[in-house]
Amino acid sequence: MQTQIRQNGKSFICAVTGDVDMYSAPTLHKTWLDHAAIHAQSPFIIDLAQTEYLDSSGIGVFVQIFADARTRKTPFFICHVRGMAEKLMQLSRMGSILPIEKTLADAMTKIGA
DSSP: OEEEEEEETTEEEEEEESOBSTTTHHHHHHHHHHHHHHOTTSOEEEEEEEOOOBOHHHHHHHHHHHHHHHHHTOOEEEEOOOHHHHHHHHHTTGGGTSOEESSHHHHHHHHTO
């Protein structure tokens, strides 16, 4: 898995390429923590357009990031969930817990950008 963070206005978009699983989830969590240490109040969007697979560890890291973002009062969204990742999110009903938007544009609209 690779991550690339880019700024769009006041928001930061973390593009994830590759699987989010038990091996890569800690790296994604560290990416969030490093970012939040500097930009704690800036909206943060995880873009999964280049991610096909995630496992329960991936879901767990999204829940951890979401909880930490709420504590920091940081607007947070996940977008472009597709493929097997989308199926797992649906089966686990994560859409009722995590702030998931269909597209990056939808997430940006929710943020107010």
